[in-house]
Amino acid sequence: MAVGRLSRIRRNLRRAYESSTQEPPEPVVVEPPVEEPSPESHSSTMSRDDAEVPHVLRLAAAWSWRLIVVGVIGYVLLRFFGTIRIVVIPLSIALLLSALLTPAVGWLLRFRFPRSLATGLVLVAGLGAVVGTLTMVVTQFVDGLPELSQNATVGIRQIQTWLREGPLHLDDEQFNTALITGQQWLDQNTQALTTGAVSTAATVFELFTGALLVLFSTFFFLRDGRNIWRFTVRLFPVNARWRMADAGEASWQTLVAYVRATVLVAFIDAVGIGLFLVIFHVPFPFPLAALVFLGAFIPIVGATVSGAVAILVALVDSGWVTALIILGVVIAVQQVEGHILQPLIMGRAVAIHPLAVIIGIAGGVVLAGITGALVAVPLIAVLNTAVRRLTADHHRPEPPPEAVVVRSETP
Template sequence: MSRFERVRGRLLRAYESGRESVRSGRDDADEAPARAEVATPESPGPVAPPTATVVGAPPPAAMHASTSSRDDADVPHALRIAAAWSWRLIVIGAVAWALLRIVGTIRIVIIPLAIALLLSALLAPAVGWLLRARFPRSLATAVVLVGGLAAVVGTLTLVVNEFIQGVPELSDKSSQGVRQIQDWLKTGPLHLSDSQLTQYIDEAQRWVDDNTDRFTSAATTTAATLAEVLTGTILVLFATFFFLRDGNRIWRFLVRLLPVAARWKVDDAGRASWATLGAYVRATVLVAFIDAVGIGIFLVIFDIPFAFPLAALVFLGAFIPIVGAALSGGVAVLVALVDSGPVTALIILGAVIGVQQLEGHVLQPLIMGRAVAIHPLAVIIGIAAGVVLAGITGALVAVPLIAVLNTAVRRLAARTVPDTPPDAVVVASQAP
């Protein structure tokens, strides 16, 4: 057989095989409907498609996109939403309660660290100036920290010396003021008699005697916390030194503990929060200085005793917005009332109110700007919560903490992609 005949035979067999496969496919297609119509135990019958309507069957229950079962569909939509909000709020409340308990347990560490952060934000520009002047980092930090500590100690020394020198004179004038008040109670609109005044004074003395134990226990508690105050002060100094020297390294170490996908976002929010904290602290110091100088000038003009200590008290009180400045100004008014009478006290009160209005409507919006603008209601609530949790220190830390959290939450919630850090190494992948 020649090669041509062999090729012809192969083509013929391939053609016959193709025709046979086509015939078998047609037969299977014709027999499929007949098999589908026959009901067997294994195949009870045809199944209606999902969109078909079955005559005599009850209508299906309406299912919401948020439901996962028939039980969920039977619950009203508003009740399901309320329940979802409720259990989430319960979880958030439990976590917040646990955090507060933890902070309360280790407050002897948390409070000094918070104060150290405030001092670091205040002193960081001075360290930066010395670093640009070619100072070693450790030396620059030590110079700034020692200089700040010397300024604080010197101010306290001047305040204490002036207070000690003026106490005898103020005590005499206080006695005169008490006698004037007694005369006014007798000759004024109340017309109290000597027996009534004696009765009220005896009741006040009895109240003091009944609460002597409470005052003594409070003094004992204060003496017992002296060691904690000393420990906290040392911790503040050490923490401030290392925050100023190694703050950037410490922050990078903390960011590296997070997942890679969240590092840039958290780093951007943290650096923005630090900038907000620095702006808040520096603006608060400037505003407090202006308040102290303004009220101190009026105290000096009217020859009010303790002018410098009262100005220093106004300076410290201004670090607690709204509340602190009002209380420190009230002390100045009381001293003016005891020393120089009601007319001078009213003038000092007008000066205090004028300075507070200048601070609230001009200085804070102009100096702090929109970066650290906080609603007054949030300030009051934050101060109240800080007083309840940590006393005066809590009131001091509450407002900057709110400002920092406000900036951090806004940055984290923003949909923009943060800028690439200058020291980042970007590795481009090559196409296969």
């Protein structure tokens, strides 16, 4: 037993000695992975080549190609709308008329009129008012045209006398040369003027079909406008429907407010200028007031052009003193309109910067003539409201898909 125990002790000592004399194993050094040099400027760079490009240049390039894409899409849309302008323009006018006549339809509906009957009555009454006004304007113009022609002849003779005896001192030879030049210009452009007249005659059918489309579209917009909008909203993704419905309702309220305010401002302008035309016995006071009323629907530009026509008629018929008085009246009315009526009546809901108004009118004239100028400003106002509603933080959680509904039509 003692010998076995001594043998085990000896083996343990030998193992301890051998373990102490062996060299410790070298530690395993794990080298960190070699990282590729990453771009140091912006996290959006995808390669080392992008990192070598200055940040400003990369930012400008990113904006450039996005603007090119937006520009191409906008150009395609404009060409498309230009191709179908015979449909787009009547629909735009119908929307404006619907915004104007909607309160009258709502008033009849409160008296338990059927919706179709109320819409028909309002549309017929509005059409009768327009036809009656145009008939009165044409009648007064035809009755007063001979007298105006005589006064215009006298005015032209006064201008001729002023050109000869005034500061210019034009002699008969120079005056005749100017007349001959004007006659030659008319002769050279007779073909172009005739072609334009023929082209205008050829568009009578288009005007007739456009007028019918305006009437039918206005009727159905007034009667089924909310149902049409509900159908349109259903075309969007479910989670976006409530935002589209909210933006559409706000845009429609903006359009209604704009049309109401424009009609009221135009009426005040027409009454103010027409009253002074009557006081100073300027011919065609009612047609000129109607022209001022229609011109007021084109902000800034329309009032200026219609006022210039009234001043010209006053100059030809009553002399430069009356013309200067009418000029002062037009300027005063425009100042009251721009600084008092527009902010007070329209309010901040449809407030648009004057630069946006001018650019919109210019673009509308280039694209669609007078109709484009008429539609440009309300279109900008509606788009302004819609974009603000769509981009605003509503602080409202996204509803579940089954809870997204569109507001039903009120009877």
